[in-house]
Amino acid sequence: MEKLPPHIEMCPAVPTRSDPRGSALAMRGVERVLGGKPILKGIDLDVPAGTVLALLGPSGCGKTTLLRCIAGLDRPDAGLIAVDDFTVSGPECFIQPEKRRIGMVFQEPALFPNRTVGGNVGYGLPRAERDGPRVERALALVGLTGAADRMPSTLSGGQQQRVSLARALAAEPSLILLDEPFSALDAPLRAELRGEVRRLLAAAGATAVFVTHDQEEAFLIGDRVALMLDGKIAQVGTPADLYERPASRAVATFVGDANLLPAQAEGDVALTPVGRVPLARPAHGRVEVVIRPECVAACKGDDAIVERIEYYGHDAVIVTSSQGCPVRCRVMGRPPFDTGDRIGLEYVGEPSVAFTP
Amino acid sequence: MNWRALGATALAVALTVPFALPFAYLLVRNGQDLGGLWSALSDDRLVGPLLRSLALGISVALAAAVLGTSAAWLVARTQLRGRRIWALLLCLPLVIPSFVGAVALIAAFAPGGLVEDLLGIGWLPEVSGFKGAFIVLTLLTYPYVFLPVMARLRGLPPSLEESARMLGRRPIEVFLTVVVPQARAAIAAGALLVFLYVISDFGAVQLLRYDTLTRAIYADRLLDPITSIALSLVLGLLAVAVVAMERRSSRVGLRDQARMGTPLMVPLRSGRIPAYLFLVLLIGFSLVAPIAVLVFWAIRGLANGSSDATSVVADPGMIIEPLLSTAGVSVLTAVVALLVILPIAFRSVRRPGRLGEVLAGTVVGGFALPGLITALAFVFFTLSAPGPLGALYQTLPLLVLAYVVHHGALALGAAQSAVAGVPARLDDAARIMGKGRLRRFTGVELPLMLPGLAAGAGLVLLSTAKELPATLLLAPPGFSTLATKVWQAAELAAYEEAAIYALVLVAISAILTWFLVVRPALRSWAVTPVAGTSSTGVDSPITSGYPEVTAP
Numbered sequence: 070m071e072k073l074p075p076h077i078e079m080c081p082a083v084p085t086r087s088d089p090r091g092s093a094l095a096m097r098g099v100e101r102v103l104g105g106k107p108i109l110k111g112i113d114l115d116v117p118a119g120t121v122l123a124l125l126g127p128s129g130c131g132k133t134t135l136l137r138c139i140a141g142l143d144r145p146d147a148g149l150i151a152v153d154d155f156t157v158s159g160p161e162c163f164i165q166p167e168k169r170r171i172g173m174v175f176q177e178p179a180l181f182p183n184r185t186v187g188g189n190v191g192y193g194l195p196r197a198e199r200d201g202p203r204v205e206r207a208l209a210l211v212g213l214t215g216a217a218d219r220m221p222s223t224l225s226g227g228q229q230q231r232v233s234l235a236r237a238l239a240a241e242p243s244l245i246l247l248d249e250p251f252s253a254l255d256a257p258l259r260a261e262l263r264g265e266v267r268r269l270l271a272a273a274g275a276t277a278v279f280v281t282h283d284q285e286e287a288f289l290i291g292d293r294v295a296l297m298l299d300g301k302i303a304q305v306g307t308p309a310d311l312y313e314r315p316a317s318r319a320v321a322t323f324v325g326d327a328n329l330l331p332a333q334a335e336g337d338v339a340l341t342p343v344g345r346v347p348l349a350r351p352a353h354g355r356v357e358v359v360i361r362p363e364c365v366a367a368c369k370g371d372d373a374i375v376e377r378i379e380y381y382g383h384d385a386v387i388v389t390s391s392q393g394c395p396v397r398c399r400v401m402g403r404p405p406f407d408t409g410d411r412i413g414l415e416y417v418g419e420p421s422v423a424f425t426p
Numbered sequence: 427m428n429w430r431a432l433g434a435t436a437l438a439v440a441l442t443v444p445f446a447l448p449f450a451y452l453l454v455r456n457g458q459d460l461g462g463l464w465s466a467l468s469d470d471r472l473v474g475p476l477l478r479s480l481a482l483g484i485s486v487a488l489a490a491a492v493l494g495t496s497a498a499w500l501v502a503r504t505q506l507r508g509r510r511i512w513a514l515l516l517c518l519p520l521v522i523p524s525f526v527g528a529v530a531l532i533a534a535f536a537p538g539g540l541v542e543d544l545l546g547i548g549w550l551p552e553v554s555g556f557k558g559a560f561i562v563l564t565l566l567t568y569p570y571v572f573l574p575v576m577a578r579l580r581g582l583p584p585s586l587e588e589s590a591r592m593l594g595r596r597p598i599e600v601f602l603t604v605v606v607p608q609a610r611a612a613i614a615a616g617a618l619l620v621f622l623y624v625i626s627d628f629g630a631v632q633l634l635r636y637d638t639l640t641r642a643i644y645a646d647r648l649l650d651p652i653t654s655i656a657l658s659l660v661l662g663l664l665a666v667a668v669v670a671m672e673r674r675s676s677r678v679g680l681r682d683q684a685r686m687g688t689p690l691m692v693p694l695r696s697g698r699i700p701a702y703l704f705l706v707l708l709i710g711f712s713l714v715a716p717i718a719v720l721v722f723w724a725i726r727g728l729a730n731g732s733s734d735a736t737s738v739v740a741d742p743g744m745i746i747e748p749l750l751s752t753a754g755v756s757v758l759t760a761v762v763a764l765l766v767i768l769p770i771a772f773r774s775v776r777r778p779g780r781l782g783e784v785l786a787g788t789v790v791g792g793f794a795l796p797g798l799i800t801a802l803a804f805v806f807f808t809l810s811a812p813g814p815l816g817a818l819y820q821t822l823p824l825l826v827l828a829y830v831v832h833h834g835a836l837a838l839g840a841a842q843s844a845v846a847g848v849p850a851r852l853d854d855a856a857r858i859m860g861k862g863r864l865r866r867f868t869g870v871e872l873p874l875m876l877p878g879l880a881a882g883a884g885l886v887l888l889s890t891a892k893e894l895p896a897t898l899l900l901a902p903p904g905f906s907t908l909a910t911k912v913w914q915a916a917e918l919a920a921y922e923e924a925a926i927y928a929l930v931l932v933a934i935s936a937i938l939t940w941f942l943v944v945r946p947a948l949r950s951w952a953v954t955p956v957a958g959t960s961s962t963g964v965d966s967p968i969t970s971g972y973p974e975v976t977a978p
Contacts, residue, residue: 142690181586236593
């Protein structure tokens, strides 16, 4: 038979007021152990009202578990979760998922197959409004006007996921959770829906947490991105924060393509195999500097030798070897070099960050 | 097609013929006497029993659907303690044959019975008729709904129910608006099996004196055989129609989506006491109470002894003879059934096609026909047949033949899976190494198939050991099984004696059921079902391969 059920039990019907912080969603020290293995190791996170947080991380890092804890589908072993300044989960209290006013979109559309599209969208509404204008409005929002009488099985995968989103939005929840909602769709459809969902969430002024393992998706959809690694939040910030000023080596390598070059730091400048690189934070001695491939310009010179060229069409990466370490260098279009050529390298980006190895 | 393949096909077809005999006989016999058929069908002798059969079948099916579905939801979806134990206990009423359940109910309310003893009341309610039959059959058949619904709930993607909860609906609303519609096909399949069980039931309605079709057929068989045969045809058509419906309904609607993670368990909170009370009462009345009543009478009988020296109460050693008869005839039937079924299974699996389906369908049809009708058809056939065929009446070979025709389908599913489980490559490999057909069969295929075949034979054994109507009609004079002993004692109101035989029968049935049905089911529940492979969980040759629907 099945494993232990989630430890969801009784809790006071009236939520208790927690420390108000002005955040639509606040988490403090959230921990969860599943099957003897710690999955969440003390999560602190705030999502201001009206913003979208992309929760980014590799599979198995605990992001879905965190989302389920917020939803009330799982109960944390420690820590506090507050929604709109009401504690929904804490040591003494646990609000059942149906009382949290949180909308959720799952990986699969999870539409009720026995109900029409309209019946699905109206499912979370008060009885009197179940087939009224609110259903039509929600469907219009996702571009499915007039589909209310169709059965979910007659829709394509992308359309089903839109209905699922309309269903979550129709109830006007205080918070919307999206758990990798596009992972089952093919690439072109994904790209299309990404933009659409971003527009929708902004138009609705919704507060949302969007879970994904895809960095591009996280950057496109999130006003802010929280990178989760191994059960902990590694960094929270705007996409530019994460990309340009990663808080750790791990963040730098997970988010985007990065050269980590050995260097000698002297205050706000470092000597690297690609020359002098300005530093955002002063450092001294032996360090590793994060250098994005597009911040390295290739020119005529004698600094490095071309080992390989990865040609992608719209751009290309020249893999070079400079002073014995590999340096990746991104150029637009097709590079005017061949394997074995000697070229010059030059740093052309903003001040970067350095870590002591 | 070479000569050998032709021979195998001919053998399979020939072995299938007996399974079609009872129904064919009913058709021919009624066709020869259309006037008699018409007069039997157009008057009260048909309408009353038919309506009573339908009323009982429909009401028991509905009640079993409600009980079985509620119990499955409580066990699979709420924070109940001891989930595995409850699931196991809720299946166990399957081991009690309907006539034993009826004996227990009658004996409980009989003068001097458990109810009078415990409550000390002089006035006892009337338990016979519709009321008693409804109670006994509902309590014994709800597992036929419980099992497929459990399997379905296991296969449901948790995100459906989670979505509904996130959209603000309380667990009970989620149950009614999401779970029940999703489990509808499983509930319907289970309810149809219950309906079939009830309209085929002979023991319970006969003992509780509720005049359904089976009771009318049995009562008329000697004095008014024309009516009896006409009613048999009506009941047979009804049963076959139900099976056809069941097969169709189980074919559609049970496609599972990918299922991920463990389902959300509903906290019971203030519903905790009613929930446990419901399960305790259900198991109490369907399992504990009947056995307690039997134990009560058996102990009282053994303590007081009996003036009748031929009774098992006076001499417990007398249990040996019916016990050995039951075991012997059941083992014999299981072996014969396997020998008959194996060529049919081979033909239908190795050469899939229309003919294979017809053969398998005919075998299942033999199972769909109520045991009473199968037996009656053989009785009338042998009694009216001349010479050597007529001499078969009430002989052991004919009894075994009737058992095989009625229970063979129980082995068919298992045998088909066993045959399908042997890769055809192995046969090719052995052939290249120069082994002959017989050597290949005994050396390669048979050892691989043996566990599956044993399971199939075991199901035939279990059902034969509990069989009543065919044994009553076809057993040689002086040949008694445990089932007929229970029956005879119950008809004489010798409850002490009936209880002893019934307890032994239930014990044997429980042991066999544990090994053949419960353990495999528990083992399959231990692993998460793979997406797209939904089994209804009901052990029936009608839906799947591992049956346990035994005509009472």
